[in-house]
Amino acid sequence: SQQGEEDPQALSIQEGENATMNCSYKTSINNLQWYRQNSGRGLVHLILIRSNEREKHSGRLRVTLDTSKKSSSLLITASRAADTASYFCATVGEETSGSRLTFGEGTQLTVNP
Amino acid sequence: GAGVSQSPRYKVAKRGQDVALRCDPISGHVSLFWYQQALGQGPEFLTYFQNEAQLDKSGLPSDRFFAERPEGSVSTLKIQRTQQEDSAVYLCASSLAALLGYTFGSGTRLTVV
Numbered sequence: 001s002q003q004g005e006e007d008p009q010a011l012s013i014q015e016g017e018n019a020t021m022n023c024s025y026k027t028s029i030n031n032l033q034w035y036r037q038n039s040g041r042g043l044v045h046l047i048l049i050r051s052n053e054r055e056k057h058s059g060r061l062r063v064t065l066d067t068s069k070k071s072s073s074l075l076i077t078a079s080r081a082a083d084t085a086s087y088f089c090a091t092v093g094e095e096t097s098g099s100r101l102t103f104g105e106g107t108q109l110t111v112n113p
Numbered sequence: 114g115a116g117v118s119q120s121p122r123y124k125v126a127k128r129g130q131d132v133a134l135r136c137d138p139i140s141g142h143v144s145l146f147w148y149q150q151a152l153g154q155g156p157e158f159l160t161y162f163q164n165e166a167q168l169d170k171s172g173l174p175s176d177r178f179f180a181e182r183p184e185g186s187v188s189t190l191k192i193q194r195t196q197q198e199d200s201a202v203y204l205c206a207s208s209l210a211a212l213l214g215y216t217f218g219s220g221t222r223l224t225v226v
Contacts, residue, residue: 033214040222042117042204043156045214088155099208100146100169101215103155 138207
């Protein structure tokens, strides 16, 4: 079963704008990860944030984590047409064996040139 | 190899047929996971290996699904007597260590007709 929910389910923006995607989860976590998936391809790991971290940056990506609200956000700044993809958050639970990932439903981002 | 390799890329099976899906993880990666992704959904956990030991198979949907990793590297996911609801993309992921990001393969798209 899916861990939580992502919103929006779909997001369409113009090139150069910022895109914000949100993720909520249900159980206590060890870390939360964001992945990107282009149509018909595998998932690409973007960024990992640990439960004791609040914010993390990687290039044009900014991730925040609020464990009190069990939520995370992914911000992509200065978006490009090549950023068009599905974005998934995934959690590793505190008591999960083997660090398995539990994924959300994903946000489909479309960046229009 | 440089990444996680899965084969075949596409598989069409007649209902009732057995199929075998192969995953070649990154050399040296201890952890290996299988996920099932239905169209428009996030991936769902199937099973987890640490080296050759299958430590968690709680996500396998029925006893028709079987996975193995006999020498701790290549893994095979076998589905017996396939049914239409087995149609999905099957993703394999590997990781060097727990609590790090995972590298996913491009997946095998299984269509049962």
